[in-house]
Amino acid sequence: MKGRNSAGFLALIVAIIVTPSLVTNDYYLGTLIFAAFNCLACVGLCLLMGYAGQISIGHGAFVAIGAYTSGILTAKLAWSPWLAMVCAVLIVIVIAFCLGIPALRLKGHYLAMATLGFASIVHIVSVAAIDLTGGPAGIVGIPRLDLFGYALNSEKQYFYFSWSIVAIGVYLAFNLINSRVGRGLRAIHGSEDAAASLGISITAYKVQVFILSAVFASVSGSLYAHYVNYIDPGPFDVSHSVLLVTMVAVGGLHNIWGAFIGAVALSLLPEILSFLSDYLLVVGIHYQPDYDTLVYGGILLIIMLFLPEGIFAGISNSVGAVASSVRKLAGKKDDGLG
Amino acid sequence: MNHTDGGLVDVLQFLIMGVQRGSIYAMVAMGFNMIYNATGIINFAQGEFVVLGGLMMVTLTMAFNLSIVFAFILSVIFVMIAGILMERLTINPVKQPSVLRLIIITIAVSIIIKGAAMCFWGKGSHYMRHFSSDTSLDFFGATILPQTLWIFLILFFVVVAYIVFFNFTMTGKCMRACAINRDAARLAGINDRKMVMLSFALSAAIGAIAGIIITPIIQMDYARGAMLGLKGFGAAVLGGLGNSMGAVVAGVLLGVLEALGAGYISSHYMDAIALVILLFVLFIRPSGIFGSSEAMRLKEF
Numbered sequence: 111m112k113g114r115n116s117a118g119f120l121a122l123i124v125a126i127i128v129t130p131s132l133v134t135n136d137y138y139l140g141t142l143i144f145a146a147f148n149c150l151a152c153v154g155l156c157l158l159m160g161y162a163g164q165i166s167i168g169h170g171a172f173v174a175i176g177a178y179t180s181g182i183l184t185a186k187l188a189w190s191p192w193l194a195m196v197c198a199v200l201i202v203i204v205i206a207f208c209l210g211i212p213a214l215r216l217k218g219h220y221l222a223m224a225t226l227g228f229a230s231i232v233h234i235v236s237v238a239a240i241d242l243t244g245g246p247a248g249i250v251g252i253p254r255l256d257l258f259g260y261a262l263n264s265e266k267q268y269f270y271f272s273w274s275i276v277a278i279g280v281y282l283a284f285n286l287i288n289s290r291v292g293r294g295l296r297a298i299h300g301s302e303d304a305a306a307s308l309g310i311s312i313t314a315y316k317v318q319v320f321i322l323s324a325v326f327a328s329v330s331g332s333l334y335a336h337y338v339n340y341i342d343p344g345p346f347d348v349s350h351s352v353l354l355v356t357m358v359a360v361g362g363l364h365n366i367w368g369a370f371i372g373a374v375a376l377s378l379l380p381e382i383l384s385f386l387s388d389y390l391l392v393v394g395i396h397y398q399p400d401y402d403t404l405v406y407g408g409i410l411l412i413i414m415l416f417l418p419e420g421i422f423a424g425i426s427n428s429v430g431a432v433a434s435s436v437r438k439l440a441g442k443k444d445d446g447l448g
Numbered sequence: 449m450n451h452t453d454g455g456l457v458d459v460l461q462f463l464i465m466g467v468q469r470g471s472i473y474a475m476v477a478m479g480f481n482m483i484y485n486a487t488g489i490i491n492f493a494q495g496e497f498v499v500l501g502g503l504m505m506v507t508l509t510m511a512f513n514l515s516i517v518f519a520f521i522l523s524v525i526f527v528m529i530a531g532i533l534m535e536r537l538t539i540n541p542v543k544q545p546s547v548l549r550l551i552i553i554t555i556a557v558s559i560i561i562k563g564a565a566m567c568f569w570g571k572g573s574h575y576m577r578h579f580s581s582d583t584s585l586d587f588f589g590a591t592i593l594p595q596t597l598w599i600f601l602i603l604f605f606v607v608v609a610y611i612v613f614f615n616f617t618m619t620g621k622c623m624r625a626c627a628i629n630r631d632a633a634r635l636a637g638i639n640d641r642k643m644v645m646l647s648f649a650l651s652a653a654i655g656a657i658a659g660i661i662i663t664p665i666i667q668m669d670y671a672r673g674a675m676l677g678l679k680g681f682g683a684a685v686l687g688g689l690g691n692s693m694g695a696v697v698a699g700v701l702l703g704v705l706e707a708l709g710a711g712y713i714s715s716h717y718m719d720a721i722a723l724v725i726l727l728f729v730l731f732i733r734p735s736g737i738f739g740s741s742e743a744m745r746l747k748e749f
Contacts, residue, residue, distance in 0.1 A: 159548070163548070165548055165551060212730075217547075222492075222551050224726075230720075231723050349674075352559065359552045404563030405563075406563070407563050410556040411538060415541065418545075
């Protein structure tokens, strides 16, 4: 990592260390822990969407497979959570490989629909395969994780743990982007034909980054299962996959920090909205949590219409524009004086 | 009735159910094709048009007690307006969009319509009275609802109207010209922007009709759009994207396969059957069963 990114990374570490002493309420810490899970999945998805330029509306399925594998192996077969998490990752690698090879030959709309179809199939199986997944009732009694024999019981401990994993994920993502592979991916995003003519193996790169992003999603699913200790198909329907895409797109497709910010912002949005609802009531708007979907959609649409590069790029561009116009003004003044 | 007869009756019953479901997929697929032909966009909000049509019809017939015909026309107009608004506000203003951005824009519209439908109509499913009687008729031992016959009849009318519109009217021919080559069409004096708007309006109308006729049977709720859209897209791809007559055959075929699968394999996995077929078609033959291999080489998938 270089320059601004390493500064950002340092800021992230500091924020992770400081936050629990600022946020002492367990409920809000819990919300931030959920944000960490989304963050991890979105950082992975951003590698695929922003850098390789391939859309997937199916990453919720990989989160689900991670969560269910961890849940089944630990709660039903009493495996060690760590072994179960590794096993989930292996299963996801195999599935992502088998899906990625044929699916990534497709482009644009076709790829989007294929991944959406996959996500939908996984959700149907999670509801219907009652022997395996517990059906609509789900799986209970998933143990908490322990770290070197030290159980992560309090919210604060799990906060540190899950956000450390996110930090590792972000670090890995930046390492990948600034490597030969990362440059290859960006070349594919620019033009597949041009990249191929430069000797980049397009299929291999695309499938590899698809698998990597699926692994991020799987780990986030496993962490989720061990945090809530209970899983059912509810949170893993197609709309979760859509939500992950929304987070990445709102924050900014072409930057890991964008995806990061999008994931945190949209994860906290329901809390922010319920906080604002008291004030909205004063102006006569009776806000209900049911309106959340509408707000999500509205934010996504407005961002896509007016800031297609996302909030992060939008902010840094406008800061840059202001800075350059200030510089220009300053330059003119200098000329006038000279 | 002896046992072998029972088997045949079962098959017939599944066939009726399949064609009924398939008719809906066929109409959703035709809606996909209209917008695809005019713009190259796959509209991820297509399923939401179906839901909107169905729910509006519920309100007009059940709460306002309008006659079926009047409510039908009003619901279709309502959804057409939604389609036109979508095109004017979200598709038309975006210049030189990337495919990724267009996909996310139509997804955003689908989230908004879904959210709005949830706010207005609530989370429950809605009962609507059938177009005519709701006592089933006997059909060679199998039963068939009068509403199912209405669905067949309306699909037939939609297909006829589609053929007449695109082959025998000036506007329809202009739309076809735009689909074949937009630049050439514009040079010939066709207002291509207007054609795009029209394609959204017509696509919304077909979606609305599908939603209206199926609602008495499935009892519409706000969350059905995604699945209806996916299966309709499955039909559109199976029939060859852009080929609406192919979509009708493929839609009915998909419905029948789904009904047979639900009857003989497992009803729990019924919804997955159409999706597995969709994935296989996409992976093996994305040009669909009616698409020629030459066309396949020319198109980008």
